[in-house]
Amino acid sequence: MWTEQDNHLTRSFTFKDFKEAFAFMTDVAAVAEEIDHHPWWSNSYNKVKIRLTTHDAGHTVTQRDHVLAQRIDALAERYGV
Structure with missing residues (x-):
């Protein structure tokens, strides 16, 4: 879920491994x-934080x-996140 704080929307995602996290970032x-x-x-490894x-x-x-x-949420759903 996205959090709005300090004039930013922020969300963290956790994937099964680095390769999946990187593929998600490429899609984003x-x-x-x-x-x-x-x-x-x-x-960092399987974690992606976005602001x-x-x-x-x-x-x-x-x-x-x-x-x-x-x-981004729609992409994350494709990864089961």
Whole structure:
């Protein structure tokens, strides 16, 4: 579930291994390029943490962040996360 805090939407994901986490990140990257809205993220082994904010709206959460979050959720479901 996404959490809104400090003008960011944040969510953490846990996958079965690094390869699956990296594949998920690759899928998210494709969506981010498609909609021209890019996340901040970190990855350590099977864990991926994502933060969304809209820089050109003054670093606040906007509809663009919610749209990307929904697309990311759909991808995560494909991985059973």
